[in-house]
Amino acid sequence: xxxxxxxxxxxxxxxxxxxxxxxxxxxxxxxxxxxxxxxxxxxxxxxxxxxxxxxxxxxxxxxxxxxxxxxxxxxxxxxxxxxxxxxxxxxxxxxxxxxxxxxxxxxxxxxxxxxxxxxxxxxxxxxxxxxxxxxxxxxxxxxxxxxxxxxxxxxxxxxxxxxxxxxxxxxxxxxxxxxxxxxxxxxxxxxxxxxxxxxxxxxxxxxxxxxxxxxxxxxxxxxxxxxxxxxxxxxxxxxxxxxxxxxxxxxxxxxxxxxxxxxxxxxxxxxxxxxxxxxxxxxxxxxxxxxxxxxxxxxxxxxxxxxxxxxxxxxxxxxxxxxxxxxxxxxxxxxxxxxxxxxxxxxxxxxxxxxxxxxxxxxxxxxxxxxxxxxxxxxxxxxxxxxxxxxxxxxxxxxxxxxxxxxxxxxxxxxxxxxxxxxxxxx
RNA sequence: GGAGAGGUGGCAGAGUGGUUGAAUGCACCUGAUUCGAAAUCAGGCGUGCGUGCAAGCGUACCGGGGGUUCGAAUCCCUCCCUCUCCGCCA
Numbered sequence: 001x002x003x004x005x006x007x008x009x010x011x012x013x014x015x016x017x018x019x020x021x022x023x024x025x026x027x028x029x030x031x032x033x034x035x036x037x038x039x040x041x042x043x044x045x046x047x048x049x050x051x052x053x054x055x056x057x058x059x060x061x062x063x064x065x066x067x068x069x070x071x072x073x074x075x076x077x078x079x080x081x082x083x084x085x086x087x088x089x090x091x092x093x094x095x096x097x098x099x100x101x102x103x104x105x106x107x108x109x110x111x112x113x114x115x116x117x118x119x120x121x122x123x124x125x126x127x128x129x130x131x132x133x134x135x136x137x138x139x140x141x142x143x144x145x146x147x148x149x150x151x152x153x154x155x156x157x158x159x160x161x162x163x164x165x166x167x168x169x170x171x172x173x174x175x176x177x178x179x180x181x182x183x184x185x186x187x188x189x190x191x192x193x194x195x196x197x198x199x200x201x202x203x204x205x206x207x208x209x210x211x212x213x214x215x216x217x218x219x220x221x222x223x224x225x226x227x228x229x230x231x232x233x234x235x236x237x238x239x240x241x242x243x244x245x246x247x248x249x250x251x252x253x254x255x256x257x258x259x260x261x262x263x264x265x266x267x268x269x270x271x272x273x274x275x276x277x278x279x280x281x282x283x284x285x286x287x288x289x290x291x292x293x294x295x296x297x298x299x300x301x302x303x304x305x306x307x308x309x310x311x312x313x314x315x316x317x318x319x320x321x322x323x324x325x326x327x328x329x330x331x332x333x334x335x336x337x338x339x340x341x342x343x344x345x346x347x348x349x350x351x352x353x354x355x356x357x358x359x360x361x362x363x364x365x366x367x368x369x370x371x372x373x374x375x376x377x378x379x380x381x382x383x384x385x386x387x388x389x390x391x392x393x394x395x396x397x398x399x400x401x402x403x404x405x406x407x408x409x410x411x412x413x414x415x416x417x418x419x420x421x422x423x424x425x426x427x
Numbered sequence: 428g429g430a431g432a433g434g435u436g437g438c439a440g441a442g443u444g445g446u447u448g449a450a451u452g453c454a455c456c457u458g459a460u461u462c463g464a465a466a467u468c469a470g471g472c473g474u475g476c477g478u479g480c481a482a483g484c485g486u487a488c489c490g491g492g493g494g495u496u497c498g499a500a501u502c503c504c505u506c507c508c509u510c511u512c513c514g515c516c517a
Contacts, residue, residue, distance in 0.1 A: 045477050049486045056486090059498040063445045066497095078497045085497085249474085370475090378456095380474085 001368040017112030020329035037102045048091040055084045111364040114338040120328025130324040137403045143348040146398040147279030153425050168284035175425050182419030184262050187289035196260035201240035204231040209243045212369050224266045233266035237290035250373045257294040280394035287393040293386045300384035304360045311390050317415040320399050321345035337362045344399040353395040358388030
């Protein structure tokens with residue numbers, strides 16, 4: 001959620017940012033509407049505060065008058081308070097109305113893209129920030145996509161998943177399960193080495209938590225819900241982990257806060273099925289290791305770079321060909337100010353698969369979270385937040401299997417040996 | 428799940444209808460003292476919103492929501508949570 005202060009004081013920058021997100025002139029009018037409603041809000045707030053102040057003053061007087069036995073005067077003051085109370089009730093309900101409308105509109109405004117975000121309408125306009133310059137793995141005609149490899153080597157089973165749950169819930173087994181666990185362990189260890197604190201959060205969250213990171217109200221349809229208990233299955237570790245610091249005021253010297261967490265992620269993906277979602281490419285439940293950073297505003301872009309090079313190093317160790325995209329205004333997520341996507345080369349599908357998305361949210365998340373820091377001279381300011389996947393498992397698995405297939409079996413990259421306990425997956 | 432107790436500022440802990448945004452202690456910050464430190468003394472020390480150049484002022488907040496009252500941390504209702512005992516259980 002953008003700060004009202006920013007809309008008020010930097011309206012031109014906000015408008016320019018929304019244009020970069022391809023907002024039409026008609027859509028841009030919402031900014032003026034918000035500012036108008038905010039004016040109303042402030043006027044009403046003043047009236048309400050003044051009314052309450054008068055009531056408080058009179059109430060104190062009544063106490064004194066009663067003490068002095070001046071009951072007639074006390075009674076007349078009571079009558080006055082009763083009138084004021086009626087007025088204050090009206091003002092309160094008007095104010096509630098105004099705030100509700102204001103929040104609704106404010107929630108509909110996405111983050112302002114940073115200067116580095118390229119213009120563009122769709123994924124085709126993303127800029128390649130770092131391309132893969134080395135050769136790609138080459139295969140003959142008989143190269144198998146990962147879903148075939150999964151069957152051939154008995155690594156995961158979609159039919160069994162359907163039997164137990166439904167489509168999009170694969171069962172990993174044997175070396176497939178072991179490889180999955182190895183990857184999780186490897187990613188976590190790399191992150192811990194890089195200074196991230198490991199978190200193992202709950203996989204279900206309450207409404208407040210889902211609201212604070214923006215899953216509610218906008219993305220309710222994306223989450224699985226346990227109606228009986230009013231809890232949501234997390235769509236990403238970002239939700240519980242970022243909420244660790246909800247309503248916190250962090251001392252300046254404690255920044256940055258760096259967390260990493262492995263969790264399964266649950267996504268309904270309603271209406272998202274279509275082409276290109278075979279096998280592990282898109283699932284309702286998948287594993288992901290996430291990194292989350294809370295940072296000083298002046299350092300957040302430097303930190304973003306650090307996160308990108310960190311993820312790059314992990315991919316290099318896995319020996320997976322990858323490229324990095326800087327997302328354009330049309331393709332970037334609602335809450336992000338700048339996003340880099342990592343894509344892994346999938347040798348048999350012969351396409352790039354998104355395996356990580358690393359973003360700086362600036363104050364967009366911390367505003368709703370009320371996540372602040374106290375700087376050197378005691379002033380309280382919103383922090384910047386950043387997060388990224390390091391990494392999303394299924395597509396990494398897909399790329400690994402496809403790229404490393406040989407007539408002898410699937411070769412496991414060296415970095416994983418100590419986690420898998422095997423170097424090759426054979427028939 | 429049942430019975431009981433309880434949720435107050437960073438922590439501990441007073442406060443059962445008015446002058447309490449909240450005693451006191453600890454922690455923390457500033458100053459005095461000191462060669463420096465400890466100890467001691469003096470002062471300061473919550474957050475949101477509104478207003479103001481600012482100092483400040485107004486307002487709201489004592490687990491969440493609602494109610495009674497001229498007035499609520501204090502009384503009532505409801506929900507949530509914690510602790511103790513019992514039951515169940517990985």
